[in-house]
Amino acid sequence: MKLVYGRNPVFEVLKSGKDIDKVVILKTLKSDKLNDIINLCRDKGIRYDFSNKKVLDQASNFQNHQGVIAYVSSFKYCDLNDSLLDKSKRVVILDRIEDPHNLGAIVRTAAATGVDIIIIPERNSCQVNDTVSKVSAGNIDKVKIARVKNISNTIDYLKSKNFWIVGTEVSGGRDYREFKVEGKIGLVLGNEGEGIRRLVKDHCDELIYIPLENGVESLNVSVTAGILLFYMK
The missing domain is CATH 3.30.1330.30 (Ribosomal protein L30/S12)
Known part of the structure; x- marks a missing residue:
């Protein structure tokens, strides 16, 4: 830095x-x-x-x-292009994640589950910094990270490259255990407090949720990422 x-x-x-x-x-x-x-x-x-x-x-x-x-930042982001996406099967799209500890934890889990690319917006989002790198436990260079101007447009681009886009909800959509893991998948995770924006949600092919018990209303976004990425591995 x-x-x-x-x-x-x-x-x-x-x-x-x-x-x-x-x-x-x-x-x-x-x-x-x-x-x-x-x-x-x-x-x-x-x-x-x-x-x-x-x-x-x-x-x-x-x-x-x-x-x-x-x-x-001295971190080098990758370019999101046809050549990269043609070789990729798992992509994580982060819609306005703000906490660097969450981003770092997601990077670590993404590396562990073989995710090819993490996509973050240029604005109103945590960027890669020293905290993210530290929390990733040395895995920051094992996953490509791309920055884009518009998440919704990027989702449309991913769809054109045959990615099935799955958004996460607190309770909407269907139980993630009913989701059939096949083909190229893009997983969308939303902001810590507000979740995925409505416009971004509308661009997803489907929505899934993690059923919770004992009155627990939601999980930390990095925990959600861990459960779903290992399920989709």
Whole structure:
């Protein structure tokens, strides 16, 4: 992870299109340039947090950070193309997963179950960072990870390459144990709090759920991924 600090350098790296994990801003900072940085983060769907001076000082090794630091990812995402999909049988599509611990755990399970590709959106989603890599327990390079602009359009693309797209629900659809595992499958997992967006859900070929007992309403998304990916292995 590379750190870029200073108001103008951070603003320029945000405009550059590089993969930014997050931006940390001094909570007491006020300036026109800061407003420009925040607006750019919002436009690009990049996470930004406010923190105190001690945190920024330590992160920048006491350099002149001017109250703002950008964390730039060094991870290399793969290109989603015909050649890659023609050779793939299992794909996981993550719709706005926010917690890096969940993403890391899903990467680890995906590697263990032979998933070929994990797909994440460019915006409003956790990106690959040091936490994701650590939680994956060294498996981050064993699964290809692609970033896309639009999940729904990507699902349509996968369908054109003969993937059957299966979305996950808390209680809708059918019991996952009734799902017949065959052919090329794309499994869609949704946001920790809101699940799969309606538009994305409408693009799925079918929906499945994991039956729960004892009044348990839902499972963590990484647990759901583990159950379903081993079932579909």
